[in-house]
Amino acid sequence: MSDERDPADPWQPPDQQPDQQPDSTGPVDVEHTRELSGSPVPPAPPTSSWWADEPTGWPATAPGPAEATGWPVPSAADAPPASGVADPAYAGSPQAAGQAGSGAYAGQAGYGAQDAAWAASQPAPTTADRRTGPGWGALVAVAAVASLVAAILGGLFGGWLGATNRVDFSSLDRGQTTIPRAGAGATARPSGSIASIAAAALPSVVTIKVKGADGAGTGSGFVIDHAGHILTNNHVVAGAAAGGSITVELSDGSQVDATVTGHDGSYDLAVIKIARTDLPPLTMGISKDVVVGDPVIAVGAPLGLESTVTSGIVSALNRPVSPGGDGNTQSFINAIQTDAAINPGNSGGPLLDMQGHVIGVNSAIARVPGTTDTQSGNIGVGFSIPSDQAVKTAEQLIKTGKAQHPVIGVVLDRQYSGAGVRILQQKTASSGDPVDPNGPAGKAGIKAGDVIVEFDGRRVNAPDDLVVAIRAKNVGDHVSMKVRRGSQTISVTLVLSGTSGS
Structure with a gap:
């Protein structure tokens, strides 16, 4: 077998x-x-609307050399018109002809004379009046300082922003960006x-x-x-x-x-x-x-x-x-x-x-x-x-x-579904005797119908489990086996024999 x-x-x-x-x-x-x-080019950022409401009447020219007062020195082209008609291009400019008083709107001819006439018609301030708040001189001084600051900032932003109302970053120093890279490597591991x-x-x-x-x-x-x-x-x-x-x-x-x-x-x-x-x-x-x-x-x-x-x-x-x-x-x-x-x-x-x-x-x-x-x-x-x-x-x-297969010399009942692996109970036309009397199991006293529950210390519950456990051994190995016969459990030792396969 x-x-x-x-x-x-x-x-x-x-x-x-x-x-x-x-x-x-x-x-x-x-x-x-x-x-x-190569990487996709990102879309240009949208134009900022932060400067959208900026007055367009401010001259978009770079500031000139500063006078002692800090105001830009006007050129000949900046001279006000002789007619004294209001010129929008000079709105807010301290260089407007006839400037007097606060100068906040000086820039139209005749305004200086009107300011002087108005001031002359006012009664002289009393001591009490002087105690209740700043006098006209102080107010004029504050207005002059405010105009000076506005002029300086206007000239600064006017030159920087230019006619397009956009910040020009082309002159900024961005520096050099260095992306870290690994040095020369090796393929040896x-x-x-x-x-x-x-x-x-x-x-x-x-x-x-x-x-x-x-x-x-x-x-x-x-x-x-x-x-x-x-x-x-x-x-x-x-x-x-x-x-x-x-x-x-x-x-x-x-x-x-x-x-x-x-x-x-x-x-x-x-x-x-x-x-x-x-x-x-x-x-x-x-x-x-x-x-x-x-x-x-x-x-x-x-x-x-x-x-x-x-x-x-x-x-x-x-x-x-x-x-x-x-x-x-x-x-x-x-x-x-x-x-x-x-x-x-x-x-x-x-x-x-x-x-x-x-x-x-x-x-x-x-x-x-x-x-x-x-x-x-x-x-x-x-x-x-x-x-x-x-x-x-x-x-x-x-x-x-060819290879040798260790065997124990029995035919297994693959229809059995209980615990362990049962040997065929009777002879069939195709299998011959369930137990070869000259094989390892027959010599150890194993009989037809016995249920093998353990092989060499390893529990087995399916026919393939037993066959795999046997094939893992060598021809001539001594192995132990436990079988259940009725209500008894019998321990036996057998010597594996071999057969050649292909």
């Missing part, structure tokens, strides 16, 4: 064909990730940074283009040794395994042909080879030392965009993930979950730790429950095959072209 799956269970094909959709095969609905084929790790890893990561009977697709892979071997997912190259072509595009854009060395659908891993021995391999890390929260970097060709780098963290460990399709291509992954962006086309690319070591091979992404799309994008839940499993399987594929 070579597998712990029900041979009659109908799985959908992998995502190599756009018109087919994988079923939900575990706690999450997952799918493989193979890719199917410190060791251990994402940029530094990506720069070192990118020459070893490739884009894989496949043409086969089921169509064309794109995936990712990475160099694992100096012999030209490249590790990727089985679902990336499976279409060309039985006839087709594989082209590998290197990070420098050059392309070379590749052949399949070995592939395994259960672990969803494959090794291909190119005729290049000068490419730097990535270092494989130890996935059992990874903990939740570790920062990670995903590299690959999502949507055909080669040499793409994303980052995130390890979100969870030991996720039982089973993407894929019908029996032979169904995958069972004891996955590393990450929120690093993984999209179709990332399949087969490396998941790196912050030392630049490979801790996983990106393989699948979660799909929103209830959606019917064959391919979806990243929603922050991606899955990678742990590097410990990838190394073991890659070595087997390079050596023999």
